[in-house]
Amino acid sequence: MHKQRPSSAPQPEAPFYFTVAELAEYSRIGVNTLYRALRNRELRHACVGQKKIIARKDFENWLKKRTRMAQDEFPRKLFEVKSARRNRVS
DSSP states (O other), rough: OOOOOOOOOOOOOOOSSHHHHHHHHHHHHHHHHHHHHHHTTOOEEEEEEEEEEEEHHHHHHHHHHHHHHHHHHHHHHHHHHHHHHHHOOO
């Protein structure tokens, strides 16, 4: 049996608001990671009943901020490791 090729039709745009479970499925980010971001007030949300609702725009801003932090930290950490190796006495 042949595998079906993905459709070239445009995908529907993501909704404006997500629950944590929907956002985890949509973004493939773990539920625990999202709840941690909510608890640490890194990711804006609203409570509707017992559900936490996250706006797509807030999620995208949070994700961009995390991406920049990771890119900014990597070269600095790499430089610190190289400097520590040079300063080590053998």
